[in-house]
Amino acid sequence: MRMRLPLLQGAWDKAGMLLVLALLFAACAACVDNFLTPRNMEGLGLAVSTVGIVSCTMMLCLAAGDFDLSVGSVVACAGVVAAVVMNRTGSVAAGIAAGLALGALVGLVNGVVVASFGINALITTLATMQIVRGLAYIIPGGVAVGIRTEGFFMLGNSKLMGVPTPVVIVALCFVVFGVLLHCTVFGRSALAVGGNREAAYLAGIPVTRVKIVIFTLQGLMAAFAGIILAARMTSGQPMTSQGLELEVISACVLGGVSLTGGVGSIGFVIAGVLIMGIVQNAMNLLNIPPFYQYVVRGAILLAAVLFDRFKHRRGA
Amino acid sequence: MRMRLPLLQGAWDKAGMLLVLALLFAACAACVDNFLTPRNMEGLGLAVSTVGIVSCTMMLCLAAGDFDLSVGSVVACAGVVAAVVMNRTGSVAAGIAAGLALGALVGLVNGVVVASFGINALITTLATMQIVRGLAYIIPGGVAVGIRTEGFFMLGNSKLMGVPTPVVIVALCFVVFGVLLHCTVFGRSALAVGGNREAAYLAGIPVTRVKIVIFTLQGLMAAFAGIILAARMTSGQPMTSQGLELEVISACVLGGVSLTGGVGSIGFVIAGVLIMGIVQNAMNLLNIPPFYQYVVRGAILLAAVLFDRFKHRRGA
Amino acid sequence: RKPAASPGSGVKIGFLVKQPEEPWFQLEWKFADKASRDLGFELVKIGVPDGEKTLAAIDNLAAGGAQGFIICTPDVRLGPAIVAKATQKGLKLLAVDDQFIGPDGAFMTNVHYLGISARKIGESVGGALHKEMTARGWPVGEVGCLVVTFDELDTAKQRTEGAVSALVAAGFPAGQVYRAPTRTPDIPGCFDAANVVLTKNPAFKYWLVCGMNDNAVLGAVRATEGRGFNAGNTIGIGINGTDCIVEFEKEKPTGFFASVLLTARVHGYDTAAMMHRWISEGIEPPLDTRTLGIMIDRANFQQVLAEQGVRE
Amino acid sequence: MVQSRYRADESPCAASTLAFEAVTKTFPGVTALDRVSFEVRAGSVHGLVGENGAGKSTLLRVLSGAHAPTSGTMRVNGAPVVFTSTHQALAAGVAVIYQELHLVPKMSVAENIYLGHLPRRGMVVDRARLHAETRRQLERVGEDIDPRTPVDRLPIAQRQMVEIAKALTRGARIIAFDEPTSSLSAREVERLFTVIRELKQGGCVILYVSHRFEEIFRVCDAVTVLRDGRHVAEFDSLEGVTRDALVQRMVGREIADIYDYRPRRQGAVALEVSGLTGPGLAAPCSFSAARGEILGIFGLVGAGRTELLRLLYGAVRATGGAVRVDGRAVTVRRPEDAINAGVVLCPEDRKKDGIIPVLSVRENINVSARRHHAAAGMFIRRGWERRNADERITQLRIKVSSARQRVDTLSGGNQQKTVLARWLSEKVRVLLLDEPTRGIDVGAKSEVYRLMYELAARGLCLVLVSSELPEVLGTCDRIIVMRQGRVSAVLPRGEATEERVLHAAFPLEHSPREPERQ
Numbered sequence A, B: 001m002r003m004r005l006p007l008l009q010g011a012w013d014k015a016g017m018l019l020v021l022a023l024l025f026a027a028c029a030a031c032v033d034n035f036l037t038p039r040n041m042e043g044l045g046l047a048v049s050t051v052g053i054v055s056c057t058m059m060l061c062l063a064a065g066d067f068d069l070s071v072g073s074v075v076a077c078a079g080v081v082a083a084v085v086m087n088r089t090g091s092v093a094a095g096i097a098a099g100l101a102l103g104a105l106v107g108l109v110n111g112v113v114v115a116s117f118g119i120n121a122l123i124t125t126l127a128t129m130q131i132v133r134g135l136a137y138i139i140p141g142g143v144a145v146g147i148r149t150e151g152f153f154m155l156g157n158s159k160l161m162g163v164p165t166p167v168v169i170v171a172l173c174f175v176v177f178g179v180l181l182h183c184t185v186f187g188r189s190a191l192a193v194g195g196n197r198e199a200a201y202l203a204g205i206p207v208t209r210v211k212i213v214i215f216t217l218q219g220l221m222a223a224f225a226g227i228i229l230a231a232r233m234t235s236g237q238p239m240t241s242q243g244l245e246l247e248v249i250s251a252c253v254l255g256g257v258s259l260t261g262g263v264g265s266i267g268f269v270i271a272g273v274l275i276m277g278i279v280q281n282a283m284n285l286l287n288i289p290p291f292y293q294y295v296v297r298g299a300i301l302l303a304a305v306l307f308d309r310f311k312h313r314r315g316a
Numbered sequence C: 001r002k003p004a005a006s007p008g009s010g011v012k013i014g015f016l017v018k019q020p021e022e023p024w025f026q027l028e029w030k031f032a033d034k035a036s037r038d039l040g041f042e043l044v045k046i047g048v049p050d051g052e053k054t055l056a057a058i059d060n061l062a063a064g065g066a067q068g069f070i071i072c073t074p075d076v077r078l079g080p081a082i083v084a085k086a087t088q089k090g091l092k093l094l095a096v097d098d099q100f101i102g103p104d105g106a107f108m109t110n111v112h113y114l115g116i117s118a119r120k121i122g123e124s125v126g127g128a129l130h131k132e133m134t135a136r137g138w139p140v141g142e143v144g145c146l147v148v149t150f151d152e153l154d155t156a157k158q159r160t161e162g163a164v165s166a167l168v169a170a171g172f173p174a175g176q177v178y179r180a181p182t183r184t185p186d187i188p189g190c191f192d193a194a195n196v197v198l199t200k201n202p203a204f205k206y207w208l209v210c211g212m213n214d215n216a217v218l219g220a221v222r223a224t225e226g227r228g229f230n231a232g233n234t235i236g237i238g239i240n241g242t243d244c245i246v247e248f249e250k251e252k253p254t255g256f257f258a259s260v261l262l263t264a265r266v267h268g269y270d271t272a273a274m275m276h277r278w279i280s281e282g283i284e285p286p287l288d289t290r291t292l293g294i295m296i297d298r299a300n301f302q303q304v305l306a307e308q309g310v311r312e
Numbered sequence D: 001m002v003q004s005r006y007r008a009d010e011s012p013c014a015a016s017t018l019a020f021e022a023v024t025k026t027f028p029g030v031t032a033l034d035r036v037s038f039e040v041r042a043g044s045v046h047g048l049v050g051e052n053g054a055g056k057s058t059l060l061r062v063l064s065g066a067h068a069p070t071s072g073t074m075r076v077n078g079a080p081v082v083f084t085s086t087h088q089a090l091a092a093g094v095a096v097i098y099q100e101l102h103l104v105p106k107m108s109v110a111e112n113i114y115l116g117h118l119p120r121r122g123m124v125v126d127r128a129r130l131h132a133e134t135r136r137q138l139e140r141v142g143e144d145i146d147p148r149t150p151v152d153r154l155p156i157a158q159r160q161m162v163e164i165a166k167a168l169t170r171g172a173r174i175i176a177f178d179e180p181t182s183s184l185s186a187r188e189v190e191r192l193f194t195v196i197r198e199l200k201q202g203g204c205v206i207l208y209v210s211h212r213f214e215e216i217f218r219v220c221d222a223v224t225v226l227r228d229g230r231h232v233a234e235f236d237s238l239e240g241v242t243r244d245a246l247v248q249r250m251v252g253r254e255i256a257d258i259y260d261y262r263p264r265r266q267g268a269v270a271l272e273v274s275g276l277t278g279p280g281l282a283a284p285c286s287f288s289a290a291r292g293e294i295l296g297i298f299g300l301v302g303a304g305r306t307e308l309l310r311l312l313y314g315a316v317r318a319t320g321g322a323v324r325v326d327g328r329a330v331t332v333r334r335p336e337d338a339i340n341a342g343v344v345l346c347p348e349d350r351k352k353d354g355i356i357p358v359l360s361v362r363e364n365i366n367v368s369a370r371r372h373h374a375a376a377g378m379f380i381r382r383g384w385e386r387r388n389a390d391e392r393i394t395q396l397r398i399k400v401s402s403a404r405q406r407v408d409t410l411s412g413g414n415q416q417k418t419v420l421a422r423w424l425s426e427k428v429r430v431l432l433l434d435e436p437t438r439g440i441d442v443g444a445k446s447e448v449y450r451l452m453y454e455l456a457a458r459g460l461c462l463v464l465v466s467s468e469l470p471e472v473l474g475t476c477d478r479i480i481v482m483r484q485g486r487v488s489a490v491l492p493r494g495e496a497t498e499e500r501v502l503h504a505a506f507p508l509e510h511s512p513r514e515p516e517r518q
Ligand SMILES: Nc1ncnc2c1ncn2[C@@H]1O[C@H](COP(=O)(O)OP(=O)(O)OP(=O)(O)O)[C@@H](O)[C@H]1O
Pocket: D027, D028, D030, D031, D032, D050, D051, D052, D053, D054, D055, D056, D057, D058, D059, D099, D399, D400, D409, D410, D411, D412, D413, D414, D439, D441
């Protein structure tokens, strides 16, 4: 084992969860009926679209050493706000703008409180999570808002070159945020801030600004995901996406993004999101009873990280 | 302001959330009808009992730089297991023992996976959270298990010197775990591990063992809380206590326990638990409509941490 | 004569429910399972706690080769999206329990539906509470009514509002109705919420208790017990008739008086059978089928449960 | 009975010996130790020298059980030992004071000193005894700190002393010091040497790692030289050995005068500080420095030098005063402003303020530079970055297996060089260096000085804070001496003698009785 080429070794180590993903995918393709059919792939893509979009910015957030629990509420509230505004004004653009504005605002507040006032991100975003969820109920009076503007549904239900629009969007997001993290000064600054805040500050990185921008982006993208979801559901749902925050953070961490900051890669995130999505999808296809799904999901999660760790150990 | 005695300054700074708690309590006592009545105090005590018990060990867990998301599931599952065993054997002791054993086992697994295999605590405990929740449903076949052994209900519904037993128990837990953290070698080791894992290891502290013990204790106490809850409800409920983990962690962090480890104090935890409990209690007494409760809860959480921070700033 | 369908017949039906953890839905599934065994088709059960998971589940069904599905939607306003998705994937659709609402706020009566109106169940609870109270001869002035609410869920709101309106219509003073909004729809949550109402209103000697389901009422009854109330001065009536069974089996009566047993057999078995017939024989089910709840209490629950097939 | 356990450290150590036999340690891609063998006599102080990355710290970590050796054995008193954890090593009487501080920041001094073996009564910590014992331990190393102070409130030098006290409480018979003096000033060094002498007389085995030759010659009885993980020379006695001979074996080449000062041409005033006030300064501080000048700031530990630099750099917000760079007034609120004005800082505490541990060496070198070399102001230019990092790595001879290596796997001295390298690709006018040669080997040191001269010759203004008097005297054109938060003297090179500098540095009530290190 010592003899293995260091280069190969490095690739094998770095592959991390991508390898697990490949194995899982192969296993499902081989053993689960209907898994590889185009309609199932489509369904899988749609199923991970919300988590996928939100994960992109969560990756930045985690890379910078913070996290954001308010995303689930923002997804719901942005959908509701977009629906309400759309119904009131009849304009799709106005609705979308209102939803996005709400998300950006929530993100900005999170960012300012965390970065400028130095309050713990857990508490801050837990507080905004509650507030925003409350607003999602209050704005439409506790009920879901059906959307009457049919043009809007395009965003969620049309196809581009045979691929559902939300799937195209999430793929685009992966590309854009991958480039942002890996190829831009901003992305590298985020990693540096997460790696050692003090050192990054002394190296002249505008730590506070970086964090505020990240949180704002996070709010914006969560709102964007919420609007797409509303388009898919043809209504703004105040109680949707509860627990999304945990799902998103887990997907990122499963892929290998560090919770303590400084380590992140879009490949990790894609792997994490897809592993979680495939497990769920395969379980549904296999008709595993819901209570056993909990156990299987947990067990696979554990198995995946243990496998990855074992691989590393052997390599070390 | 510079002139203030450093001693006083220190106390004022250290008081942290205890001060916020005192202010909040005073405000509620003054402004909220019925707040100070013995029966409301009793209700408040009962309402925070589960969170209170679990917070004690979560404090240790956070102090050592980890956290545990599986507690909510353990609470539910331990109650269910205790109920099932009690119904089957007719013995209260056997039921309690089974519940506690389950909790300790889950904790041990968490501890070994996190500490010995070096897997991220978020992913590990998220996985066991799912598995254990699944078991809580599977064991009784998805339904709540009514308990027929009346003697057991004493644990939840009797009073000791006029105080409900669960409240006495949570108070005892605060004392025991306060002493454990502040006065024993084990508690100090936990803080050292969280504060600087490498330093602790190099100083010969058995880091792995400390972590495993903490997780096991955590499972044990969560199970204990679950059994008391089952006694109060006279049944084992598989779907109870969802989201408890977040509530417990927030209470600790709100009080001032650090999420990154090394900082913790039982005073902090008591403050955090009570602040959260009082806010909820006062909102209900004030008849605040449910959707607005979300907003108020979030806003008060934010206000509390901002107040604490502002106080520190001024002091600095 | 039914066609001789076998597991190999290729009929595959989905049964999606909003809260798979609830015993009620467990029962529905259990009956649907029975239908699948009796009639020989494959049943796919998926829990769909929110809109996104619903859409994903429908995708999954289609991918798995199902021809139709029965759904209790997490939100009635998801109706149009579910209909659109089902049409797009070519799946037959039957709504159960909760009726879809269109973008205009009206019920989507063109979608096949089987259920019982949430509001009507609530009303029956309210009526029964008033009847029992009168029968016991309680002085109205000393009776409070505790309603555990969970407005986040639309059907829960309908039920509790229905109960209150029936009570008030029967002559119960509206000022003596107290709502206890719960944070979480489980027993401990309802316990804490009810406790606050009891604290604030120590004067009442008797309590009527209702809520969105059995668990809500159970939590509230536990809270009244903590204040020294008992079966003699509390009347709690739940909805579901499943979570309350252990309560009826207790040796001593408790404040939990009765529950409206929903007919899970019809909701589970019949819907599945209707869907199967629709797929395999092309016989469309009626657009709107209504079922009735049955009030069960300590006296009759064993018999009714046996009749309904809930208990063997 | 329990009592005696905590007194053990005071009784004379039983005589012990230590031997390494073909100890090898490999990391992925690096062989840090390659069959190292040598022996340490009982009751002697054994020096360990070598360039940065030679493997000194790795050897000590193997000794302490923190790293398992890939192969080879160690013998204590002739018997082979295998330590799979630090716990075992400590139990066997081996204590190591590591190069990087290993303290728990929020814990008290007392708890840190007794970390892992708190005095207890049953399960409960005996605080009274803990604090009493701690006071005595601190006294032994000549510190007067309240045992209850959290260590993160202490300046770095005191933390180092706490770290030393911590090792001494173990009652170990084999004690290894890894660059213990790199953040100490002369007085603390003297106290440390006294302690080491006592330990030696008690029969302990001492391993001593340092880049400061005067220390090696003062305390060591024998010396082992490592190069690239290999044992290259052994001196059983330092009698008659010259410093140059040692350097020759270490670096493999001659280094004549490491300071090699030559008068420089100075230009216009580049940095002008007037009336600067802020936390850490007792009085408003004013001084100026010219282009091409190297201005030294000397002082004892806690004199406020670091604080002065941090105020200038905007790491801490100044409360008053004005700063001019090249004649233009600049407002510095945060480091960004300073960098934009061409003022950069190389911080003192590399672990806390310098490196970004999870990132690679390349990313660490480019972390601030990239801001000025990004395409479209946004996109990283990988090619440029790669070239820049490689250039700096060769220029400063940073020992890496690849530029993609994580910076926290570098040896201490190489981490220091990485931090220094960061600023060499910036447009800099004023370079603030806070203890830049801490932990750097003699070869690299001379290169750093050469680099400083080169930068000065290019018209940069350099401000050098150092606790090593010879370094300040040897390289600076002018020396500012600080004492207790204020400037106590400004001495041009010609007038700066050791006596005058020290006289200005010591608090007024003390006189420099103790000999300064040479
Ligand atoms: N964990 C690790 N992973 C990979 N390489 C490592 C690791 N630890 C040390 N090294 C490498 O081992 C070599 C020896 O490092 P070591 O820290 O022992 O040097 P040193 O002699 O103490 O140097 P310095 O004088 O700079 O402190 C270096 O090349 C270093 O990069």
